[in-house]
Amino acid sequence: MIGEYIDRAQSGTTDNRAEFQRMISDSDRHTFEAVIVYQLDRFARNRYDSAINKAKLKKNGVRVISARENISEDASGILVEGVLESMAEYYSAELSQKIRRGMDINAQKCLSTGSNPGLGFTVDTDRQFHVDPDGARIVREIFEMYAKGATVADIIKSLNDKEVKTSKGKEFNKNSLHRMLRNKRYIGNYIYKNVEVPDGMPRIIDDELFDRVHRILNRNAKAPRQNKRRGRISANNQAVLRLLQRDDDRLRRHFQDRTAISLLRL
Structure with a gap:
């Protein structure tokens, strides 16, 4: 044995695995003759990926050996290998269906489906949501700061200076703060896929504060577009003025029409 390629805690349903791809790439150097896997579903659970990658290895003189x-x-081995790979893909697809079905059932009961609950919430062993007092206090502070006129940059700086982290344990940035301010979970809406269930989980923010924050968010979202339009108009005016100032009778006659006049008035 000359080396190991280990992708920890990664599904074999895809070949988009760093160590797996490194192994395929290293086979081009012809430094090994075989790859040993515990069983074939560790190599791939998708018959297409399995066939493509085995062909790449075979081209480089490398074969895949299952330890288990x-x-x-011989010819019968080709059949057995095909059956084992088909079974691995079937079990993988079946497991995926069961997981999705379980998530859908949990969602109907407004229970956690395993995703990050968000800052201010915790999930118990029964998958029920609860308010985390410390996290909820931070969430309320953020909403109140924004409602009182604090900028996104100011809030981010304040949070990061205090070493307050997001629910994923990372520093706040513009995207994470905007996601929080628009998250309807904070007013008690349970959200799964495209379905919203009012009062499906405990609320942290009252409707009045949430609506006030959203009005400010929407107003600020429109401001850059309006400023951009004003900038285009100003640039057009300057261009027309420069042309009119040139000593060119033809251009002067051209810009005496109503379009040029109306543009200058904008």
Whole structure:
């Protein structure tokens, strides 16, 4: 054995794995003749990925050996290997269906589906949401600061100076703060896929404060577009003025029409 390629806690349903791809790339150097896996579903659970990557290895003189499955190298081995790969893909697809079904059932009961609950919430062993007092205090402070006129940059600086982290344990930035301010979970709406259930989970922010924050967010979102339009008009005016100031009778006659006049008035 000359080396190991280990992708920890990553699904074999895709070949988009760093160590797996490094192994395929290293086979181009012809430094090894075989890859040993515990069983074939550790190599791939998708028959297409399995066939493509095995072909790449075979081209480089490398074969895949299963430590747990006794597969011969004759014609029958091809059949057995195909059956094992098909079974691995079937079990993977079946497991995925069961997980999605379980998530849908939990969502119907307004329970956690396993995603990050967000700052201010905790999830118990029964998957029910609860308000985290410390996190909820930070959430209320953020909403109140923004409602009172603090800028996003000011709030981010204040939070990071205090070493307050997001629910993912990272520093706040513009995107994470905007997601929080627009998160309807804070007014008690349970959200799963495209379904919203009012009062489906405990609320942290009252409707009046949430609506006030949203009005400010929407107003600030429109401001850059309006400023950009004013900038285009100003640039157009300057261009027309420069042309009119040139000593050119043809251009002067051209810009005496109503379009040029109306543009200058904007």
